Amino acid sequence: IPGDYATLESPCPNCGGVVKENYRRFACVGKPGAEPCGFSFGKSPAGRTFETAEANALLRDRKIGPLEGFRSKAGWPFTSEIVIKYDDEAHNYKLEFDFGDDKKGEESGELVEFEDSALGPCPICGSEVHEHGSNYVCSKAVPTAAQPTPSCTFKSGKIILQQPVEREQMTKLLATGKTDLLDKFVSMRTRRAFKAHLAWDKEAGKVNFEFAPSKFPPRPGAATKTGAASAGRTSAAAKKTTKSATAKKAPASKTAAAKAPRKPAAGKAPSAALAAVIGNDPVARPEAVKKMWEYIKAHNLQDPKDKRTIVADDKLRAVFGKDSAGMFELAGILGNHLG
Ligand SMILES: [Zn+2]
Ligand SMILES: [Zn+2]
Numbered sequence: 426i427p428g429d430y431a432t433l434e435s436p437c438p439n440c441g442g443v444v445k446e447n448y449r450r451f452a453c454v455g456k457p458g459a460e461p462c463g464f465s466f467g468k469s470p471a472g473r474t475f476e477t478a479e480a481n482a483l484l485r486d487r488k489i490g491p492l493e494g495f496r497s498k499a500g501w502p503f504t505s506e507i508v509i510k511y512d513d514e515a516h517n518y519k520l521e522f523d524f525g526d527d528k529k530g531e532e533s534g535e536l537v538e539f540e541d542s543a544l545g546p547c548p549i550c551g552s553e554v555h556e557h558g559s560n561y562v563c564s565k566a567v568p569t570a571a572q573p574t575p576s577c578t579f580k581s582g583k584i585i586l587q588q589p590v591e592r593e594q595m596t597k598l599l600a601t602g603k604t605d606l607l608d609k610f611v612s613m614r615t616r617r618a619f620k621a622h623l624a625w626d627k628e629a630g631k632v633n634f635e636f637a638p639s640k641f642p643p644r645p646g647a648a649t650k651t652g653a654a655s656a657g658r659t660s661a662a663a664k665k666t667t668k669s670a671t672a673k674k675a676p677a678s679k680t681a682a683a684k685a686p687r688k689p690a691a692g693k694a695p696s697a698a699l700a701a702v703i704g705n706d707p708v709a710r711p712e713a714v715k716k717m718w719e720y721i722k723a724h725n726l727q728d729p730k731d732k733r734t735i736v737a738d739d740k741l742r743a744v745f746g747k748d749s750a751g752m753f754e755l756a757g758i759l760g761n762h763l764g
Contacts, residue, residue: 431477435484438509438518439464444484451480466520470507471495483507488523491559491584495522501616504584506559537567544592545599548625550577554599559583561595574722578711581623581632587611590623598623598632606637630711698743699762713759 430446437444437453440462445454452465468475473494475483483489490506497503506523543553547563554561563579565572581598583590587609594604603624610619626633692707703716721727721735728734733752737745745758 431480433477433484434481437462437464438484438487446477446480451475451484462517464517466509470520471497471503471522483509490523493584493587493589502587502611504587535568536570536573538569539564541592544596547577547579548599548602548627549579549630552577554579554595556583556592561590574719576715578630578715585610585623586613594623598625603635610634630709693763696744696762698740699759701740702744708763710756710759710763713763714756717755717759 432446433444433451435444436442437455440453440456440459442453442455442459442462443457444451444464446468449469450465450467453461453463455461468480473492473496479489479492487510488506488508491504492507493502493504495503495505508521508523509518510521511517512519537557539553539555539557541556543555543564544561545554546552547554547565550563550565552563552565554563556562557567560580560582562581563577565577566575566579568575581590581595588607588611589609590604590607594607598604603622606620606622608618608620610621611617612619621634621636623632624635692709692712694707695703695705695713699713702720703713708716721741724738726736726738726741728736728749734749735741735745735752735755736749737747741750742748744762750758
């Protein structure tokens with residue numbers, strides 16, 4: 426019934442015209458007296474239908490989420506943010522899923538202002554932890570007015586493998602080292618639900634899964650994959666982590682056992698190429714990444730068109746082995762230069 430179709434409150438991002446709902450889409454109908462510009466987005470991307478309020482918020486903020494309840498083509502449920510982005514080829518804005526991640530502030534260089542009350546002290550540096558986008562972050566892990574260059578790395582997703590991590594649980598983790606037993610995780614690999622605590626893994630330097638002692642130990646696939654996804658890393662970083670998780674595979678019921686083979690994150694000697702950038706001192710990888718970022722920022726090496734891309738100068742070229750690298754590659758690249 427045409428009368429039931431909504432008119433969105435925010436204007437078309439492309440032409441400033443009116444955006445109206447129709448049978449399948451929300452579409453620009455143009456400014457009064459003008460033609461529609463072609464901007465539109467589907468009402469049910471990946472099988473999940475927008476509420477009108479969500480469509481309004483999406484159009485207003487150019488992003489929404491993370492939202493749950495999407496289904497991949499293969500039928501698997503997934504959670505994602507949705508953003509409205511300019512598409513150079515189409516010369517118009519379009520909808521995109523945005524999985525990720527945690528690098529927003531660093532990418533854009535925008536200063537973050539927190540709007541929530543602090544959840545507790547960062548397990549790494551003791552600063553306040555706040556909500557930021559789809560993550561809980563240390564207030565020193567994102568650029569703020571108080572400290573434009575992040576000095577900490579603490580971040581943990583608000584939704585991890587479909588399991589929402591409520592503020593209450595993150596507060597508990599920060600206060601006691603772990604959450605209650607949460608039972609709505611879904612393994613990306615096996616699609617099975619599983620239960621785990623989220624716990625601060627001091628040696629890995631991130632939030633990790635801690636499985637309750639059980640006579641049915643978690644399947645290796647589930648444990649490995651979930652460990653990798655725990656910190657909401659990018660897929661490249663996640664793959665990397667998966668490897669190490671496999672390598673240190675141990676009865677997953679005790680974190681202590683799983684940790685044992687891994688020495689505390691002692692410093693490792695940087696390669697000559699890396700030493701030229703961050704100095705000769707032995708460093709653990711997170712520290713190396715931090716120093717690398719200081720170098721990148723100090724030398725203004727982020728591609729202005731895409732802050733995710735690092736444009737190498739001579740020293741970085743020796744480290745990267747190429748002219749540029751994506752920020753999500755950094756940790757992996759640095760790993761190859763340490764030890
Ligand atoms: Zn328009
Ligand atoms: Zn911190």
